Amino acid sequence: MVIRRCSEATYFRYGFHLDARDIYLGSCGRLARAPVRVRLSDRESQAVKERTDSQVCSNYSPAKAPLIAWDTITWKLGCTMTGSAPPLQGIRVVELAGLAPGPFAGLMLSDYGASVVRIDRPHPNAHSQSKPVPPPTFDALTRHKRSISLDLKNPASKAVLLSLLSKADVLIDPYRPGILEKLGLCPTTVLLKHNPRLIIARMTGFRRDGKYKGMAGHDINYIAVSGALSLLGREGQKPYAPGNILGDFAGGGAVCFQGILLALLARQTTGRGQVVNANMVDGSAYLATFPRLARQTPMWDGPRGSNVLDGGCPYYDTYETKDKGRYFAVGALEPQFYSALLDRLGLREEEVFPLGSSMDRQDKENWPYMRAVFARKFRERTRSEWEAIFDGTDACATPVLTMDELEEAGYDQRPVVGLSDTPGLDIRPDDGGWSGGGIHPGSGGEETLKDWLGWQAGRDYEVHNGGLVKVKVVARTKL
Structure with missing residues (x-):
């Protein structure tokens, strides 16, 4: 099937737009010479014929135009093509580089169209122009993000951050309690006065007001004191470490993402930003609401590993299976x-x-x-x-499929929910779907400084090895 013409109405419904030379495939962001061949199911083909005024022809030869596989287009499983922007397009996010939960919250925002710039720490070689550029950051949760490298202990670098925050909607703070305050960036006395509409999402492991607030920890520690870890394991055996999904990601980054969305929604009414306090103890405890309450019922009233839903039940x-290990x-x-x-x-x-x-x-x-x-x-x-x-x-x-099996089968990773009219961005296999991830410090930073602040490299700032931004004197007068 070849779509040769398409009206503006069709563009807004399905994401097709055609001028004299090109056809644009909406939210997929792919541009190709017309005519373009797309593979449609019978249902999809009929929908296009009935709902658009396209001139459709089937006498198409692949030699006449490039072929775009329908598999690359986000119609399948109810995610229809659309000309609408992703729901968070226009939202600007500053993510202070941290470990898993903070970057995951930023990833979820970026997957739905938010412009996310990551503030990386400077590399030891950042001041040297002769040493090689540092490798990408260890963090793989960098899909759709940009990076700027700043030394936040340096007043000029801190001024750059404040300039970005004056244009930002969200700041993701992954640091332990008190770090922002030590940097002179207290949310209530500095940041919200600097930008009253700013939403400051603070992600910690333990509660900020709890017994463990001053202690270091990791996922296993947070779900241990929340009670969630006590639910996991076989009868008569110790609780097992379930991988850092429950605390870091489900009870951490995803909960932080939810808090940011709630604050954005509230800002539409109040006109003001606020501080979002998220922690992995409360996050994982909240996720365990059902089993906690189910302990009062026969479904979950026994010891760990002896109940219906925790591995005790044979069905x-x-x-x-016969092939060992499967x-x-x-x-x-x-x-x-x-x-x-x-x-x-x-x-x-x-x-x-x-x-x-x-x-x-x-x-x-x-x-x-x-x-x-x-x-x-x-x-x-x-x-x-x-x-x-x-x-x-x-x-x-x-x-029980393994990750290796899914990757070999070409299983496509998708954003966490499919929105019919304002879908999220594609997740490519080589960009955080199955591989990729990681970002060079400073990658995309120049574009961010230009888009957000109108700054230009060489005129307003200098970029050193590793992406470290150093503001020139002329630019400091603008801060």
């Missing part, structure tokens, strides 16, 4: 799903219970026997064989 667990996940809680599970496993209900038992799957006395039956059954076939059996059913049984 809510993982099982190794697993299947089972979550057949409801009766109809449990029946479908038994049917696909080829088991009669009486085979699952020990002789003389109550034949009640909710009776925990039966769980060890049931688990052994399921384990033996899953070891009879390979994971791919079980996939063929369970695919398309309501048995709530799925393969």
Whole structure:
């Protein structure tokens, strides 16, 4: 199918715009010579025919124009093409470089169109023009971001930061309590007076007013004192470290992102910015609201690892298949799903219970026997064989796929939610989807200083090795 003409109305609905020479594919940001061939499903093709005044023809030869695969266009799974901007376009964010939670909050903002500039610390070689440029930062959460390298202990560098903050909507502070204050950048007495509309998102591990506020820590420590870690692990065994997803990212960066959005929404009414205090103890504790309250019910009233949803239940667990090291996940809680599970496993209900038992799957006395039956059954076939059996059913049984398998299969990573009219930006496989990430200090900084402040390199400031910005005297008068 070739779209040769497209009206302005079509552009705003589907993201197509055509002048005499080019066709622009909306939010994808790709420009190509017309005519452009796109691969449409029958449903999508019919939608274009019915809802646009395009002149469509099918007698297309790939030799006449470049081919753009439809897979690269964000229509699939309900994310329709649109000419609308991402929802956070126009929002300016200054992210002080830190570890996982702060950069993740900045990443979520940038994925939805915010302009995020990261303030990196200067490299030891930054003042030397003869030594090589430093490598990209270790942080991989830099998709769609720019960087400026500033020494915030230097008054001139601090003045650059304040200039940026005068134009910014959001500041992400990942530092331990008191660091901004020591730098002379107290949120209430300095920053909000400097820019009353600024939203200052402060991300800490422990509570700022709690017992551990002055201590160092990492994800495992924060979820330990929040109670969340106590829920994770097998019965009779120690709590296990679940990877730094629950504290750093779910209870940290994602919660901070939510707080920023709430503050932006409130600013529309009040006209004022505010301080957003987020911490990973409260964040992970909030995420554990359901299991905390479920302890009062039979679903979760037992010790760790002995309950329905924490690995104690045999029909809510993982099982190794015939090909060692591969697993299947089972979550057949409801009766109809449990029946479908038994049917696909080829088991009669009486085979699952020990002789003389109550034949009640909710009776925990039966769980060890049931688990052994399921384990033996899953070891009879390979994971791919079980996939063929369970695919398309309501048995709530799925393969446990590894990251390597997903990458090899070309699984496409997407922003956390799909918005029908104002979608987020694409996540390319080589730009934080499966690889990439990391940013050279100073990368894109010159564009930011020009876009935000109208500054030009050489006239208003100098850039040293590693992206370190040094303001000239003439520019300081503007601060």
